[in-house]
Amino acid sequence: MKMLKGLLSVLLVLVTLSSVMGKPDTTTPKKEKRIPQTLSRGWGDQLIWAQTYEEALFWSRSKNKPLMVIFHLEDCPHSQALKKAFAEDKVIQTLADEEFVILNLVYETTDKHLSPDGQYVPRILFVDPSMTVRADITGRYSNRLYAYEPADMKLLLSNMQRALKFLKTEL
């Protein structure tokens, strides 16, 4: 616990330092201005993101749209590379916008179904509007079934299209 705290304080120094770059804020003399955090975190600023898994599941059921959950980390180069490819792929962005409920998380949920083969990043899981995790929709890598790389955008697109064929229709 002590180590965690030490680490935290070191990193919070970094957080504070990073805000030094922003414009000076005339209302809070003690601090520099921070740029507000976004829900998209760079995965598509023009898309509408759910904030939490509970919210995403509710939207998925209500709208009868599949849910796409992206687990990533800001300090993971694989996550960053995938994010760039994902954000720049217009077909995927449009399909995500129109046909999916989307959620990106940097922190694991308590639902074990979202980590069928472990907690690693980046990984992408689809959840059916019936609230079933589509563990059958996998990427290219047998050791990390839900991992994608920037070169896998076509596979990801085809997996999104698979996810649109629901396991159970609620009609």
Add this chain to the structure above:
Amino acid sequence: MKMLKGLLSVLLVLVTLSSVMGKPDTTTPKKEKRIPQTLSRGWGDQLIWAQTYEEALFWSRSKNKPLMVIFHLEDCPHSQALKKAFAEDKVIQTLADEEFVILNLVYETTDKHLSPDGQYVPRILFVDPSMTVRADITGRYSNRLYAYEPADMKLLLSNMQRALKFLKTEL
């Protein structure tokens, strides 16, 4: 190690956010440009918000800071009025920034402890770093114990100060 990495990433998110944001998007001709959603939702753009309850609990334990959870709705005039008062109160903003882990939610969690007397908005609950919901810290209204109005900022401030006296210290 997973926890450490998770922690690192959460904090590095904050460090790197500035690079993620801001650039105008010229790539989506079909739609009007949307303003990226923020985690603050207007409750304090200069504060650092947790995204999910799980994340907030983790930060609270790690930093040994109490957690303040604000439940609200965008189309609720009482929520909007409280938000304005909260965001404009410099003392509360500074105290929240320096001494609390903060989370605002427009969707309920699965944790019933966060709705001791029902699910309504706006309501504010405090959670101890020992992960105990401080149901003893209440507002002015006996029928909705955790509701606050814009006129209640002094009471909210004093409740924040109460929350800083932890139930159990981890020293």
